[in-house]
Amino acid sequence: MTRDANRSATRATAPTFSPLYRQIKDFLIGSLERGEWGPGDAIPSEGELAQRFNVSQGTVRKAIDEMAAENLLVRRQGKGTFVSTHSDPRSFYRFLRLLPDDGVAVPSASDPFYCENVSATPEVAAALGLQPGDPVIHVKRLLRFAGETVVFDQIYLAADLFSGLTLEALRGGERSLYSLFESDFGVRMINAEERLRAIAADPESADLLGVAVGDPLLLVERTAYTYGNKPVEWRRGLYCTRNHYYRNDLG
Amino acid sequence: MTRDANRSATRATAPTFSPLYRQIKDFLIGSLERGEWGPGDAIPSEGELAQRFNVSQGTVRKAIDEMAAENLLVRRQGKGTFVSTHSDPRSFYRFLRLLPDDGVAVPSASDPFYCENVSATPEVAAALGLQPGDPVIHVKRLLRFAGETVVFDQIYLAADLFSGLTLEALRGGERSLYSLFESDFGVRMINAEERLRAIAADPESADLLGVAVGDPLLLVERTAYTYGNKPVEWRRGLYCTRNHYYRNDLG
DNA sequence: AAGTGGTCTAGACCACCGT
DNA sequence: CGGTGGTCTAGACCACTTG
Incomplete structure (x- = not known):
């Protein structure tokens, strides 16, 4: 998840344009697929993810926003962001x-x-x-x-x-x-x-x-x-x- | 659409909390209802709306984002934001x-x-x-x-x-x-x-x-x-x- | 009080579209 | 080229939850 991965990709083959928040979203989806966080678990806070990826909190927010809209995650103000579960x-x-x-x-x-x-x-x-x-x-x-x-x-x-x-x-x-x-x-x-x-x-x-x-x-x-x-x-x-x-x- | 409309509302009755972007969204929906912009028309740019409401562009963006998700508006990069139409x-x-x-x-x-x-x-x-x-x-x-x-x-x-x-x-x-x-x-x-x-x-x-x-x-x-x-x-x-x-x- | 998500800002730069 | 939406930042403050 290096910054500027797109811009440095000046290869002859068609580069894979992908905004930062998309890469973060893909990483998070990958973590869900690998079962790193189970249904109902809290994922790391926005601030922590921002630090881990060296991006601003707003960028993490946009990734999580989309996943929440797709019912993959559930936000709960004051508590955290959680993996969706059918028990809910x-x-x-x-x-x-x-x-x-x-x-x-x-x-x-x-x-x-x-x-x-x-x-x-x-x-x-x-x-x-x-x-x-x-x-x-x-x-x-x-x-x-x-x-x-x-x-x-x-x-x-x-x-x-x-x-x-x-x-x-x-x-x-x-x-x-x-x-x-x-x-x-x-x-x-x-x-x-x-x-x-x-x-x-x-x-x-x-x-x-x-x-x-x-x-x-x-x-x-x-x-x-x-x-x-x-x-x-x-x-x-x-x-x-x-x-x-x-x-x-x-x- | 005055700023800080919420905070100044220190009335005894339960105040109507509503973030700025929601007030802007409501205003835009009102404009659609009143037919100020017809189907297929471009609405004012984000920058112009931000000036008009004295808010930052990001706040206008959030309002428009939600309306686009609800199929009320359609964004087209480089061109503008347009009122949805069934002709599309x-x-x-x-x-x-x-x-x-x-x-x-x-x-x-x-x-x-x-x-x-x-x-x-x-x-x-x-x-x-x-x-x-x-x-x-x-x-x-x-x-x-x-x-x-x-x-x-x-x-x-x-x-x-x-x-x-x-x-x-x-x-x-x-x-x-x-x-x-x-x-x-x-x-x-x-x-x-x-x-x-x-x-x-x-x-x-x-x-x-x-x-x-x-x-x-x-x-x-x-x-x-x-x-x-x-x-x-x-x-x-x-x-x-x-x-x-x-x-x-x-x- | 500390930690979380929610809102908002001011500004920067990029990608795309038309002229 | 200028204008538009799209991405990203760094920081501020608010609202909610829990201890």
Whole structure:
């Protein structure tokens, strides 16, 4: 992280222009990837980082500002800057967009009932960047809102990252799935992309969700990424939208 | 915008703490609301604003930074800072999340076929903050992707803001709907919230979209807001997701 | 009181855009 | 070239949290 690294780069090849705050941000992201600070930990103060990098505090601030905007860090005035965690209730509803038609959000209950090692189908392999046949973990679960079964999720995880995952661990407690991944496997989901479609209920889903075969269901396919935009989870969720809706804000 | 407005506010009532950059931001937003700068116009330079408000350039920068992050302004290095506009292709796909299963985004064609003044139903009135029976404009249109009819939209607009809207104007040209609202009626959509559900196709929609009655369709209800979070449009869209999907990024 | 993030300043220089 | 936004500095003071 030497100063003036750009200006001295008068090579013939195209130089890699990158402002100081960007280099600091990249360094901090690298530290997160390497797990040097765990979720919920405080990172060094702005002043200390400024000294360590020999830059002004404002430059460190700009790097942290961007990371806070990307939900990688959380600032807390008077206390410090902390690594984001899925245990934080504030970041809980970021990955669950389902709300009841009337009234406010109610805590949902997760009921996993299947967890096996299987071979990746071509579809799953493509989503996770694996080869068909590679080992993956297949989880099935239901989500209930106020007693009503609303979601049937089928979740596929790269087996190398989550080896040892069992149904018992999943049934654990009140923690969210991503919270468990984070604490038990050191895999932090920082990003996800969902693709939504309306489809007709198949017999298995209809049975689990208490609807008739052929009834319309909201299909939500999600690819979730960890640091470096590496896909580590793919899931196929069927949402019963009789009394709930999927909310999306177009900023 | 006097300096130290906070510190001198030693009243008994709870003072309204607000940093300088926020006051400047509020002023700029007010100017946008009052239409002092139209979509696509350049706002005064950072230096000029700093002089005008008797603050440093960095303070103005922070105000503009936030507004750029909220898509209200667009910065262009070397040129200036400009009021966002829906004519800008970059902000086009912010309000249309539908993509074809295979291949890249294709320009969509809008085909409006109905535009009448009607009385607001209770549902529409509630969404637009009106009284049931108040006048609204009801528009129906189809959206085609590469020749395939994919969306059936029913759009409701507060009549006072869009009086004079005709089918002919809607059929106008290649401009997006929000681009037309912006240039012809001075109403800029800055924000929207969508609620998604899966439902069974009714006869009218099935006919328009070329599917069977009862087939699953994606229902997308949108409330769009202009400055001051004032709702000005409510729409009910039915999306045929046979060959397309609704994409959502969970940041 | 000490330490943290939050705001603000005044000035410097760089990168980009137009003429 | 002049004007614009983009980066960076060094230092000041404020607001919040904790001991």
